[in-house]
Amino acid sequence: LAVVYDAPHAADAALYPALCRHLQPRWRELPRRLLDVGFWGRWWVLAARLRDCDVNEEEFRALPPTLRRVRSRHLRSHR
Numbered sequence: 001l002a003v004v005y006d007a008p009h010a011a012d013a014a015l016y017p018a019l020c021r022h023l024q025p026r027w028r029e030l031p032r033r034l035l036d037v038g039f040w041g042r043w044w045v046l047a048a049r050l051r052d053c054d055v056n057e058e059e060f061r062a063l064p065p066t067l068r069r070v071r072s073r074h075l076r077s078h079r
Contacts, residue, residue: 002038005030 008025009018017023025033036045060068 004035004038004043006033006035 009015013019036043038044
């Protein structure tokens with residue numbers, strides 16, 4: 001299980017608001033600061049928000065069926 005949340009300061013910050021225990025975020029604020037939850041090998045919130053976020057179906061309708069699907073062997077990275 002992994003949780004990603006928005007922290008107001010870095011853990012090693014030497015700022016007064018970061019060091020004062022009275023100014024630390026409370027546990028009840030955690031749901032508002034929660035960014036994502038990861039378990040079973042995936043990030044759940046991120047996966048839900050990015051599902052088909054950049055796919056324009058109208059743009060790809062004219063392509064033949066073999067080009068509509070991208071397989072992992074088609075992806076390459078270059079330096």
